[in-house]
Amino acid sequence: MAEKGYVEITIDGQTVQAQEGEKILWAALDAGIEIPHLCAIREAHPPLGTCRLCFVEVEGEGVVASCVEPVREGMVVHTDGERAKTLRRRAMELLLADHDLECKTCVKEGNCEFLQMAISMKVKKPKNLHPFPREELPVDDSHPLIIFDPNKCIRCGKCVWVCREKAELVPFDFVYKGYDMRLTTFLSRPLGETNCTGCGECVEVCPVAALYFRKA
């Protein structure tokens, strides 16, 4: 039995102790078990749940997003279930199909969390998907410290969360619906004209090169 306030679950045959109410994803990562993820922020309640990369299978329940589903005593989790793997793959393929993959000229070249995740998942840009009607948007370099390139954004929403919850500023949020949904600044003003202090919390969490520090 787990100690008070903790529960015991099984992930891929390994017994793992996790704090009550903890999400499967963090219980697994704490135990050194990898589950793909891009949008997860441990302190975010409720979780963002946007990237759809962290699917696992729970016995008796089926496929769940591991960043959303809390652990329960006796839960048996499989990270390598076929259905979960298919869904994770599909989400990654869709993200890659919609991404500007000019990696060689990208500032994040070599340290891109998104690309590394794709490589670790062994997913390449799919050839059989229809190309998305991506629109080239201007890069916003109005801010003295931070550059905002909306073309690289994968809409994980982490910057919006940290900016609001940690920096307590709200220069960012999403606008429009459906495929057209995208990140923008308050009233779509140049970032340099918003209340952004350049604290860099957003740059810290951005998994792509949508937000990065200006090179000195």
Place this chain on the structure above:
Amino acid sequence: MKGNLNDLQKQAQEKWEELEESSFTIRIGTPTCGRAAGSLDTLQAFQERIKKEGVEAHIIEVGCMGLCFAEPLVIIHNPDSGLPPILYGFITHEKVLRLVEGFILGDDPCLELALGTVEFKEDGTPYIPEMPRFEIEERLVLRNCGYIDPLDIGQYLARGGYLTLQKALKMTPEGIIREVEQARLRGRGGAGFDTARKWKACYQMERGPKYLICNADEGDPGAFMDRVVLESDPHSVIEGMVIAAHALGASQGFIYTRAEYPLVIERLKIALSQAREIGVIGEDILGSGVNFDIELVEGAGAFACGEETAMIASIEGRRGMPRPRPPHPTEYGLNGEPTVVDNVKTFALVTRILQQGGEWFSQIGSPNSTGTAVFALAGRVEQIGLVEVPMGTTLKEVIFEVGGGITNGRTFKAVQIGGPAGGCLPESALDLPVDYDSLKEVGAIMGSGGMVVLDENNCMVETARFFVDFLARECCGKCTMGRLGVKQMLLILEDFVKGEGTEEDLDMLEGLAHDVREGCLCNLGGSAANPVLTTLRYFRDEYEAHVTGKRCPALVCKELITYYILPEKCEKGCDHCVLTCPTEAIATDEKTRKKKILQDKCVKCGTCIDVCPPEYDAVIKVSPPDRVKELEGEAGG
């Protein structure tokens, strides 16, 4: 004025009886659907005539009786005639004079304009015995709709309104939840979740304040159930909300509706202020010590806000996007507090359940789906309108008996049930009883009650494209599967209707649909797969015709059809098509005067088919487009 509901009720009843028994009344349906058909002109014409003739008659604006196909509707009761109230249909303003001269000034009831007489069931629900649909219908939600004045709380009181609330306020919260549990009520928002279970979860939360939200953010194309209920009988919903609030211990309620429903907003504002005035909402409701008020929230019309977590975000002033669960709103809802969100019709039914008892309600409908279902019947049926039938009624009964069958004697092809994210069911499903579980089994959903009937002239691939297009536009964009998965499905379907798809795309579409269904963050996104999966399941041959045969069997998809004039049918002298063709794409043969379409100029607008006189009926559509060359060859060039 507060605290003496019984006195108010008595006064209202006396007034009602006088109105019903000895007054000349003209009831005109002026909900949005009636107005669209011109009922405001009808109203004005009656007002002017009545004034001019100096007749003493009460003109009452009422809501919708559900017979939308026959709007504008008028019910005239002339007590001196000895006749019951008579319902007239299609009363556009030019017919008003006839009715005034015939039945108001004279004693001719103008039966040629009548649809039937209005009779009342034991519980006071009006019905039209001459219309067979009323034998199948059972109106619990729509009981008052189209007969009482929604702007007069007195008429609602006179028909027993708010007495159920008075009774419920004397019950314990557990007692109310027990009745709802016994009724086995399932939420009318679409998913059919057990209402009592949801209420219990919220009731058991030991923190507060607790909130109650009425989901009136109806946005399905072709669906208008909630609009009609709120425009026709707003107090039945308000009463249900106050009962629910007492059961949950909620202190604040919201009705979230769309700004595109201006009449709902106008009528709700009046209803809420009247309810406040007589003390059925506000502080110390009817002297019970219960405090509960209702605020009206106008949404900006985003479809995604109909999803409860998105709605909560919207009320909080944030962007209306769903969030993952758990936690459920009953635990972590508005402002992080326990919250229950229920549909308009659920609240209207709560009032009926508390009035007549859970046991009574559980006897109506089928065992696992009790009560009635309200449908907005639209599309290619003769009698479109609002329908309320016991759960378990078959689709065939709804479409062919209540709806009067398919228009113009055409053949039934499919019924699209459950809104855009519902499913398309084929003829073989017509004997299916309409309830939550049966529909789920065949891949559709009850949804909030949209029912669109399609006939042989509808293309199922195009239908799927239409609904996926709607969902791709309206999905919030938050998660990868919703934003990119649904869009990818749309891109594939757009190719199909152009005849550009491949077999591989067909497999991709099917795979994607399964993944979207399972992988979306919210149910709204997940159900976007339903139109694709059901059309693939039941109409795969049409997909294959588009993909491999490059033809559209229903002759709908523009890129896959050509217009052709049958030389043997074309009458020489007639120039209708030539004169109306907007692109001068029709040539006349010098010698024979017969017409021929110049395909390179034709934009496939279809005007020539519409104008070709029916006695010739010479223009046809053919698919695949190349077929026209064969025909031209056969005809000798």
